Amino acid sequence: MQTIVTKSNAIHFNETCYISLNDYLDTNNFSMIMVLVDENTRALCLPRFHEHIKIKKPLEIIEIQGGESYKTIETCNSLWRRFSKLGADRKSLLINLGGGVITDLGGFVASTFKRGIEYINIPTTLLSMVDASVGGKTGVDLDNLKNQIGVINSGEMVLIDTSYLDTLPKEQIRSGMAEMLKHGLIRDEDYWQRMKEYIEKGPSSQIDNLIRDSVIIKDEIVTKDPFERNIRKTLNFGHTLGHAIESYFLENKDKKDLLHGEAIAIGMIMECYLSHVLLDFPLEKLNNIVQLFSKVYTPITIQSRDHEHILNLLKHDKKNEYGNVNFVLLNDIGDYKIDCKVDNELIIKAFQFYDECFESA
Amino acid sequence: MQTIVTKSNAIHFNETCYISLNDYLDTNNFSMIMVLVDENTRALCLPRFHEHIKIKKPLEIIEIQGGESYKTIETCNSLWRRFSKLGADRKSLLINLGGGVITDLGGFVASTFKRGIEYINIPTTLLSMVDASVGGKTGVDLDNLKNQIGVINSGEMVLIDTSYLDTLPKEQIRSGMAEMLKHGLIRDEDYWQRMKEYIEKGPSSQIDNLIRDSVIIKDEIVTKDPFERNIRKTLNFGHTLGHAIESYFLENKDKKDLLHGEAIAIGMIMECYLSHVLLDFPLEKLNNIVQLFSKVYTPITIQSRDHEHILNLLKHDKKNEYGNVNFVLLNDIGDYKIDCKVDNELIIKAFQFYDECFESA
Numbered sequence: 001m002q003t004i005v006t007k008s009n010a011i012h013f014n015e016t017c018y019i020s021l022n023d024y025l026d027t028n029n030f031s032m033i034m035v036l037v038d039e040n041t042r043a044l045c046l047p048r049f050h051e052h053i054k055i056k057k058p059l060e061i062i063e064i065q066g067g068e069s070y071k072t073i074e075t076c077n078s079l080w081r082r083f084s085k086l087g088a089d090r091k092s093l094l095i096n097l098g099g100g101v102i103t104d105l106g107g108f109v110a111s112t113f114k115r116g117i118e119y120i121n122i123p124t125t126l127l128s129m130v131d132a133s134v135g136g137k138t139g140v141d142l143d144n145l146k147n148q149i150g151v152i153n154s155g156e157m158v159l160i161d162t163s164y165l166d167t168l169p170k171e172q173i174r175s176g177m178a179e180m181l182k183h184g185l186i187r188d189e190d191y192w193q194r195m196k197e198y199i200e201k202g203p204s205s206q207i208d209n210l211i212r213d214s215v216i217i218k219d220e221i222v223t224k225d226p227f228e229r230n231i232r233k234t235l236n237f238g239h240t241l242g243h244a245i246e247s248y249f250l251e252n253k254d255k256k257d258l259l260h261g262e263a264i265a266i267g268m269i270m271e272c273y274l275s276h277v278l279l280d281f282p283l284e285k286l287n288n289i290v291q292l293f294s295k296v297y298t299p300i301t302i303q304s305r306d307h308e309h310i311l312n313l314l315k316h317d318k319k320n321e322y323g324n325v326n327f328v329l330l331n332d333i334g335d336y337k338i339d340c341k342v343d344n345e346l347i348i349k350a351f352q353f354y355d356e357c358f359e360s361a
Numbered sequence: 362m363q364t365i366v367t368k369s370n371a372i373h374f375n376e377t378c379y380i381s382l383n384d385y386l387d388t389n390n391f392s393m394i395m396v397l398v399d400e401n402t403r404a405l406c407l408p409r410f411h412e413h414i415k416i417k418k419p420l421e422i423i424e425i426q427g428g429e430s431y432k433t434i435e436t437c438n439s440l441w442r443r444f445s446k447l448g449a450d451r452k453s454l455l456i457n458l459g460g461g462v463i464t465d466l467g468g469f470v471a472s473t474f475k476r477g478i479e480y481i482n483i484p485t486t487l488l489s490m491v492d493a494s495v496g497g498k499t500g501v502d503l504d505n506l507k508n509q510i511g512v513i514n515s516g517e518m519v520l521i522d523t524s525y526l527d528t529l530p531k532e533q534i535r536s537g538m539a540e541m542l543k544h545g546l547i548r549d550e551d552y553w554q555r556m557k558e559y560i561e562k563g564p565s566s567q568i569d570n571l572i573r574d575s576v577i578i579k580d581e582i583v584t585k586d587p588f589e590r591n592i593r594k595t596l597n598f599g600h601t602l603g604h605a606i607e608s609y610f611l612e613n614k615d616k617k618d619l620l621h622g623e624a625i626a627i628g629m630i631m632e633c634y635l636s637h638v639l640l641d642f643p644l645e646k647l648n649n650i651v652q653l654f655s656k657v658y659t660p661i662t663i664q665s666r667d668h669e670h671i672l673n674l675l676k677h678d679k680k681n682e683y684g685n686v687n688f689v690l691l692n693d694i695g696d697y698k699i700d701c702k703v704d705n706e707l708i709i710k711a712f713q714f715y716d717e718c719f720e721s722a
Contacts, residue, residue, distance in 0.1 A: 031683040077434055080503050080510055089681045112473075114679045115500060115511045139476060142441050149441055150476045151512055320450045322392040 001212055007223045008154035011133060011215060014208070017159040018052035021120070024157060025055050025093075028118075032092040034083070035059050036106040038066030041098040044167035045124045049097055060086055064102075068250060068257070071101045071140050073149060079109045093118050096155075099125035099172075100132045100260065104147070107138030111153040119155040124164040126176025127261060130183070130214040133158040135222040135232075144251040145316045146243050152226065160215070162208050174296050175261030178238070180210060182268060183217040185289070186234040189333045191217065196292055228319075233338040236319055237328045241347070242267025244313040248306065258300065265297045269357065270350040274342055275329040277349075285333060290357050299358035307351055311344055362573055368584045369515035372494060372576055375569070378520040379413035382481070385518060386416050386454075389479075393453040395444070396420050397467040399427030402459040405528035406485045410458055421447055425463075429611060429618070432462045432501050434510065440470045454479050457516075460486035460533075461493045461621065465508070468499030472514040480516040485525040487537025488622060491544070491575040494519040496583040496593075505612040506677045507604050513587065521576070523569050535657050536622030539599070541571060543629060544578040546650070547595040550694045552578065557653055589680075594699045597680055598689045602708070603628025605674040609667065619661065626658045630718065631711040635703055636690040638710070646694060651718045660719035668712055672705055 001013035003020070012020045025033070033055065037046055042063055053059075062082055064075055083092070096106030096119060103121045110119035123129045139150020165173065177195070184192030191213060198206055218235065225232040242264030249255040249263070272289050275281035302310075319326045327340040362374035364381070373381045386394070394416065398407055403424055414420075423443060425436055444453070455478060457467030464482045471480035484490040500511020526534065538556070545553030552574060559567055579596065586593040603625030610616040610624070633650050636642035663671075680687045688701040 029683075073434060073438055077503075084503060084506060084509065084677060087676060087684060089683070090679060091682045112500075112510050112512055114509060115498065115513055137476065139473075142438075142445060145445060148445065148475060149473050151473055152476055315448060316445060321452045322390075322450070323448060 001208065004212070004215060004219060006134065006154070006219050007226070008136060009157055011158040011160060011219075013160050013212060014162060017122075017161045020157065021052075021159060022054045024120075025053075028093070030057075030091055030093040030118075032086065032088050033057060033059050033095065034086070034088065034092065035061050035095045035097055036079075036102055036109075037061060037063050037097050038099075038102060039063065040066050040167075041102065041124050045097055045122075045164050048161075048163060049122070064105075066098070066101060068101060068141070068260075071105050073140055073142070075105060076109050076112075076140060079105075080113055083109075083113055088113070088117070090114050090117055093120065095120045095122060097122045097124060098128070099123065100128040103128050103132045104138055104150070105140050107136075107153065107155060108140055108150050110155075111138055111151050116153070120157045120159065121155045122159045122161065122164075125168060126165055126173050126211070127179060128176075129160050129162070129165075129211055130176055130218070131179040133160060134215055134218045135235075136226075144247045145313075146247055148316070160211065162211060165207075171259060171262075175259035177296060178261030178265045178268070180214045181293075182235075182238055182264070183214050185268065185272075185330065185333055186237045186328070186336050187217050187221070187334055192333055199292060199295055230338060233319060233326070234328050234336045237330070237336065238264040238268030238271055240267065240314065240317055240319065240325065240327050241270050241310075241350070243317065244310045245302070247313050248310045262297055262300065265293050266300060266302075266354060269293055270347075270354050271327060271329060273350045273353040274327065274340075274346065275331070277346060278340065278342070279329050279331045279337060281330050281332060294358065302351060302355065304351075307348055311347060314347075362569065365573070365576060365580060367495065367515070367580050368587070369497060370518055372519040372521060372580075374521050374573060375523060378483075378522045381518065382413075382520060383415045385481075386414075389454070391418075391452055391454040391479075393447065393449050394418060394420050394456065395447070395449065395453065396422050396456045396458055397440075397463055397470075398422060398424050398458050399460075399463060400424065401427050401528075402463065402485050406458055406483075406525050409522075409524060410483070425466075427459070427462060429462060429502070429621075432466050434501055434503070436466060437470050437473075437501060440466075441474055444470075444474055449474070449478070451475050451478055454481065456481045456483060458483045458485060459489070460484065461489040464489050464493045465499055465511070466501050468497075468514065468516060469501055469511050471516075472499055472512050477514070481518045481520065482516045483520045483522065483525075486529060487526060487534050487572070488540060489537075490521050490523070490526075490572055491537055491579070492540040494521060495576055495579045496596075497587075505608045506674075507608055508679070509677070521572065523572060526568075532620060532623075536620035538657060539622030539626045539629070541575045542654075543596075543599055543625065544575050546629065546633075546691065546694055547598045547689070547697050548578050548582065548695055553694055560653060560656055591699060594680060594687070595689050595697045598691070598697065599625040599629030599632055601628065601675065601678055601680065601686065601688050602631050602671070602711070604678065605671045606663070608674050609671050623658055623661065626654050627661060627663075627715060630654055631708075631715050632688060632690060634711045634714040635688065635701075635707065636692070638707060639701065639703070640690050640692045640698060642691050642693060655719065663712060663716065665712075668709055672708060675708075 136154035142148035246263035497515035503509035607624035
């Protein structure tokens with residue numbers, strides 16, 4: 001599958017991944033190669049990685065605990081100290097082998113260690129393949145606020161080896177599909193239709209092409225607007241409410257942690273509803289979207305007493321400017337409007353809409 | 362005094378500082394303006410700043426404790442949380458009013474909060490005017506290793522208002538002069554001579570021009586090589602040993618903390634000695650340098666039992682590559698050689714040379 005050359009790096013797929021990586025390691029004489037994994041990717045992905053990498057130097061395998069709750073500055077601190085102890089220098093390389101937590105956090109740690117060492121991402125979840133792999137957003141959470149601390153810095157290279165998807169539980173695949181569905185909704189009705197077919201007909205080998213096209217959509221957007229002044233904001237579709245819901249569930253011991261995709265699926269349904277009310281997004285398409293999402297995602301109960309807390313969390317959304325919450329909404333599939341203001345009353349209605357969708361289902 | 366327009370920002374001096382700042386604040390509608398100070402700059406510099414700034418919005422004054430020992434990720438963490446609580450967003454501005462700790466740490470916190478907000482540096486010490494103001498190096502220490510964590514990101518604007526120097530104790534002026542002397546040694550014998558005259562004849566108004574020319578020297582170097590692949594390494598002259606000595610004194614409760622300039626003055630004397638032994642740096646100039654430095658800096662006792670510990674700290678120098686310590690040495694004043702390897706035995710001799718210089722003085 002053909003490599004995508006972005007403005008800042010190259011994204012290699014499947015059969016070309018390890019050829020490119022081995023070439024790169026051959027031509028760059030790194031003083032040390034560190035591989036960041038979590039307990040899952042160490043057990044399930046590292047063996048395949050080892051099989052395909054040809055290098056004489058021993059690799060330094062560094063394991064951190066997996067999961068969003070470890071995506072913190074404290075974990076960064078322990079990694080910076082670990083790098084220091086190992087004697088890593090500016091000619092050292094970090095390879096991040098894992099899902100979004102590993103690639104986001106690893107990217108940030110590499111970008112800031114001695115003011116920046118080179119790094120490579122090997123996303124092993126569908127979510128990180130279609131989302132975290134492009135655009136150079138690195139970062140960690142601040143308390144329960146997602147990705148509040150970070151920098152924009154693309155790694156040297158991204159390797160998308162879809163074999164790693166075989167190691168994933170089904171809910172992780174569903175989580176990743178939310179970002180792919182989003183790419184269709186904000187940018188490309190054809191792609192949306194192809195995703196719809198894929199979901200309706202059930203898994204086939206076609207997912208590799210859908211992944212690649214998802215990466216192409218995201219790359220096009222990010223290249224046009226690397227610093228999120230305009231079109232890149234569309235990638236936040238579903239995320240304004242989705243992130244707040246995700247944060248709220250994460251900080252609430254009584255609630256189960258949501259997967260990122262689950263949370264933004266709720267966000268997308270609610271923001272499609274807002275789009276319908278404010279921008280006349282077609283009702284029929286709204287219904288189709290709800291129907292398709294309900295095939296993939298289990299409905300989540302959000303109670304009335306949760307609403308206020310979630311609205312409070314919206315204040316910390318990174319897209320906010322001048323104290324206003326900025327939504328990305330849709331006039332139609334593939335036709336967006338950025339910087340939309342929505343009052344709290346209408347957001348409450350969107351919660352009710354979401355609730356009713358699944359009540360009647 | 363004329364503004365210096367660098368590749369990434371503008372450096373304004375004295376009378377043009379506040380005109381430029383007020384213009385900038387007028388044309389950019391920031392959602393919030395935060396001013397980072399420490400207890401000293403709050404008391405001594407903030408009143409002057411308030412006097413000259415014309416803005417209707419209230420400023421958010423944020424105070425942290427001054428001093429190198431607070432230049433840590435923990436301080437960053439408390440600032441990120443503070444920004445969050447205040448409701449800062451991507452359209453917020455941070456103004457760093459203080460010495461190198463404030464500008465380095467504030468620059469890092471701004472560069473990483475929500476993946477980067479704009480910031481302005483107003484250095485209030487001589488050291489930060491001539492050093493931290495140019496080149497965009499931001500960062501904090503990791504345990505006792507200096508500036509291990511950071512990014513390269515120039516602020517929007519630097520304002521050098523030499524009136525703030527009147528608030529400084531004399532030893533702080535001496536500390537800053539070390540970087541100015543360094544700029545002469547690595548790049549410009551004329552400038553070195555002018556600094557020599559300034560020191561020998563005693564303070565006069567000439568320092569403003571010397572500051573500006575020091576900034577020009579540094580900017581030229583940084584523009585040629587922003588990522589420190591070659592010529593920018595010369596700015597580390599005196600810092601390889603200087604940083605290690607500074608770190609050692611900082612982590613040792615029995616030793617007094619050295620000012621940065623005091624430490625790199627020792628580093629420069631030792632590295633001039635290494636230059637003499639390895640590159641035939643002229644003996645007469647070596648003696649002149651020692652003589653001039655002894656007029657400014659009090660000799661520091663470094664005992665034989667300290668040597669090994671300091672050599673150990675050299676391993677963490679950010680310039681190291683492939684496990685080697687890389688020195689910048691001089692063939693002559695203004696004529697440098699980067700990536701010099703020096704064995705430990707010779708470094709011990711350099712310690713002895715430093716010791717003997719002041720024994721006989």
